[in-house]
Amino acid sequence: MNGSPNAAILSAAGIQKRFGALVVLDDIDFAMNADEAIGIVGPNGAGKTTLLSVLSGAFPPSAGTVAFRGGDVTALPATARCRLGLVRTHQVPKPFSGMTTFENVFVAASHGAGLGRDEAYEEALASLKLCGMLGVANRRAETLGLLDRKRLELARALAARPTLLLLDEIGGGLTDGEASELVDTIKELRRRKIGIVWIEHIVHILLQVAERLICMDAGKIIADGEPQAVMADPEVVRAYLGGGPK
Amino acid sequence: MSAVSNSPVIERGTSASRISAIAVVVIIALLAVAPHFLSAGAVDRMTALFIYVILAAMWNALAGFGGLVSVGQQVFFGLGAYFAIRLADAGLNPFASLFVSAIIVGAISWPMSLFMLRLKNGEFAIGMWVIAALTHLLVNLDRLVQGETGTSLISLNVYDAGARRATIYWLALASMTALLAILFGLLRGSTGAAIRAIRDNEDAAASVGVRVTGTKRLLFVLAAFGIGIAGALWLATSITFQPKTYFNVQWTAYMIFMVLVGGIGTFEGAILGALLFFLIETWFGGTGVWYLIGLGATAVLFSLFLPRGLWGTLEERFGLRLLPVGYRVRLPANATDGDTASTLQQATTQREKA
Numbered sequence: 001m002n003g004s005p006n007a008a009i010l011s012a013a014g015i016q017k018r019f020g021a022l023v024v025l026d027d028i029d030f031a032m033n034a035d036e037a038i039g040i041v042g043p044n045g046a047g048k049t050t051l052l053s054v055l056s057g058a059f060p061p062s063a064g065t066v067a068f069r070g071g072d073v074t075a076l077p078a079t080a081r082c083r084l085g086l087v088r089t090h091q092v093p094k095p096f097s098g099m100t101t102f103e104n105v106f107v108a109a110s111h112g113a114g115l116g117r118d119e120a121y122e123e124a125l126a127s128l129k130l131c132g133m134l135g136v137a138n139r140r141a142e143t144l145g146l147l148d149r150k151r152l153e154l155a156r157a158l159a160a161r162p163t164l165l166l167l168d169e170i171g172g173g174l175t176d177g178e179a180s181e182l183v184d185t186i187k188e189l190r191r192r193k194i195g196i197v198w199i200e201h202i203v204h205i206l207l208q209v210a211e212r213l214i215c216m217d218a219g220k221i222i223a224d225g226e227p228q229a230v231m232a233d234p235e236v237v238r239a240y241l242g243g244g245p246k
Numbered sequence: 247m248s249a250v251s252n253s254p255v256i257e258r259g260t261s262a263s264r265i266s267a268i269a270v271v272v273i274i275a276l277l278a279v280a281p282h283f284l285s286a287g288a289v290d291r292m293t294a295l296f297i298y299v300i301l302a303a304m305w306n307a308l309a310g311f312g313g314l315v316s317v318g319q320q321v322f323f324g325l326g327a328y329f330a331i332r333l334a335d336a337g338l339n340p341f342a343s344l345f346v347s348a349i350i351v352g353a354i355s356w357p358m359s360l361f362m363l364r365l366k367n368g369e370f371a372i373g374m375w376v377i378a379a380l381t382h383l384l385v386n387l388d389r390l391v392q393g394e395t396g397t398s399l400i401s402l403n404v405y406d407a408g409a410r411r412a413t414i415y416w417l418a419l420a421s422m423t424a425l426l427a428i429l430f431g432l433l434r435g436s437t438g439a440a441i442r443a444i445r446d447n448e449d450a451a452a453s454v455g456v457r458v459t460g461t462k463r464l465l466f467v468l469a470a471f472g473i474g475i476a477g478a479l480w481l482a483t484s485i486t487f488q489p490k491t492y493f494n495v496q497w498t499a500y501m502i503f504m505v506l507v508g509g510i511g512t513f514e515g516a517i518l519g520a521l522l523f524f525l526i527e528t529w530f531g532g533t534g535v536w537y538l539i540g541l542g543a544t545a546v547l548f549s550l551f552l553p554r555g556l557w558g559t560l561e562e563r564f565g566l567r568l569l570p571v572g573y574r575v576r577l578p579a580n581a582t583d584g585d586t587a588s589t590l591q592q593a594t595t596q597r598e599k600a
Contacts, residue, residue: 042293056453082455094450096443098511102256102575107443110436112455117436125575134254160454177333228506 007070009034009195010055010086010164013202015064017050024050025061026219032212034163039210039227041203043239046216048199049091052166053163055197056088057081069163082112085163089156091143091199093149094140102128102137104152105159112160124159130185131155146173156184164195171205183208203231215239258573267566279421281412289415293483295524296418297476298504300425302516302523304472305501307429308573310511311438312465313445315367317498318374319457321381322470324492325351326477328385331399331487335390340401341413344478351474352467358468363459375495382493396488414482421479425472430513432468433571441465503541507548509555513569518557 011207019027024047025178027063032038042050054061057078058177065074076084096104105127109120131151141152150170153216157165167186179202186209189196201204206213213227217239223230230236248340260265301323309315328345358377402410432438436570440461443451452458457488472479481487500523508519526544530537532589560566 058449058453078449078452079455079457082453087455088453090450090453093445094453095448096450098446099439099442100572100574103442103573106436106573107439107451108454109454111440111457114455120436125254125256128448134575134577137577138255156454240411 008032008067009069011067012055013065013067015051015054015061015066016061017047017054018062018205022109024219027052028064028219029219029220030214032195034195035193037190037209037211038198039203039206039213040197040199040216041201041206041236042216042222044220046239047219048216049168051216052088052168052197056086057086073093077078082160082162083114084092085110085161086166087157087160087162087164088166089153089168091168091172092156093153095144095149095152097142098140100140101133101144101148101152104141105155108156108159110159120159122162124158127155127159127201130158130188132181147178150174154182157213158189162194164197165189167196167198167200169199169201171200171202174202179205184231191238252569253379253578255538255576255578259570259578260567262566263568263570270569274419274423278585281415284410286408289411291524291528293411293415293479295419295473296422297479297483298480298500298520298524299422300472300476300519301497302467302504302508302520303426303429303513304476305498306505306508306510306516306592307433308465308469309351311433311445312441312462312506313482314369314462314466315361316374317371317495317502318376319469319473319501320493320497321374321378322351322355322473323477323480323497324378324385325354326474327481327487327492328388328391328479329474330478330491331397332388332390334399334401339551340399340482341417343399345419345475345480347478348471348474349407351477352471354473355467355470358470359463363462363466375498378493378495382489384485385493386403388446389485394488394490395492396486400485402482405572412434414479416585417482421475426517427476429472430571431571432464433513437461437464438571439573448592468583505555506545507555509557509559512555512557512561513571514561515555515557519555522556523529 011031012031013027013029015028015138016023040051042048053059055066057073057076060074065072068081068084069246073081073084083219087134102124105124106120107125109115110117113120113123115123127136128137131154133148133151133155137149141149144152154167154170171182174182183205186196190209190229196209198206198210207227210227212225212232214221215223215230215233215236222239223233257383280292284292305319320492326347329350330343333343333346338346362370362373385391391397405413433441440456444458444461448458477492504519504523505516506519507522508517509515514531526541531538548555554562581600
């Protein structure tokens, strides 16, 4: 592993993803440091979630490579990447419906983080508390509402003890109050030195956390840099705010 | 831990489950001495009950906990009997043959899992049935079996009938107890949580670090081994081996019936379902076609009105858990104060909602 403080913890080179004739990701290059918090924005269909899936190992890219913590992980499945510390949440929550909230999170602590029983209990309880879910710990996940399902995605990912967390629209559909709680939680993760990649449509929430912003459109990265500069970029304004044709 | 502890506590058992643990030990001890008091016919019936419990528990583990619904589990039942015949014919002690046979069945299920577990849901279910039908045909090719004429575990005949009956009874009781204990240990541990996670969402399980394929394989092989023992024991009680009897899909139909009526996905449910099936068979088994119609109607009524089965419904309504494999969090009275144990101190920014 590279010991230099500025070495990229996660990088992707020449990523392409095709579904049949449809090109969803087109030659993406991306690199981030361990201590970064990156926001990803872009119109629907830009390829944001697909990029997250390729980075997390949910499916392999059609071309290109992904490296994490200094090693090529392109061929590694999501399970192995999670155990290395690269963990994602899902845009459409995927709870373990027949298990309780606690059990959902416990699975991640014992398998993702590889903890023994008692440590896994503590980790799971700490994640639930951080996400405000202790009160519903014994509820079957299928009985949870959307907000709690979104929180559960976050709590479960956290219990796997990530070094880098990939968040896919966990703020969607939240009220302002709920969103500010969520931002507090994510700021706490930043204090714990967890790197963040966060896809979000609600830009003003995102900008409270993101120190760097990436804008995607039609499978390409069209802007990447300091958030205010990216939001002011004419191409971003046109693509993201649904302006006229290019 | 004391009730005044101010951090949440994980509870595995309940007061009811502690009593039931003692009850289980007492029941097994009583069953162990029962052959001294029961008639020969009753001993045979009880042996059948133990075999039904094994079948139900194994199918429930596979489908109810692991989400692997198979309609071809009779393949392992038939192979368990077949290899016992083969081993005994090769000169191995017939009682030893029963268990060596089950080990072979477990070993065969491993390479089988390599391609069967690539199939999903309905494809897996039907694929297993195809495997069972194919295996049935292959076994028929063995000259020893004499096609559908069948053969017998003749080497058992050297034992006195009474001693043989009691030995098979004890072997069945010991097998059932051991298999239930292994299953309970597995399902209650962290692997059990992984198994249930895979059942509920395979992608999400992989994304939080669960080894999906390896875990499914473990469950598949264990179920094959257990059902292999059941098939071998059934051979020991009935002596004769006709392939079409053992490789009959009715065995899986019985497993499904027991699990659905008892309560799929609960450890207690499979055992209760086996007991119910046993009683129905004992009381109505002589009525021929009406017995089968009754079984079918019962299964339909249960899936319509009690989809979680008898035990699942009891558990939901009364919070009754006798052999729980899950986890309950007991919160301290002041859980919402945020002033809890040191491991949770970092979370003070979060406002807890009751």
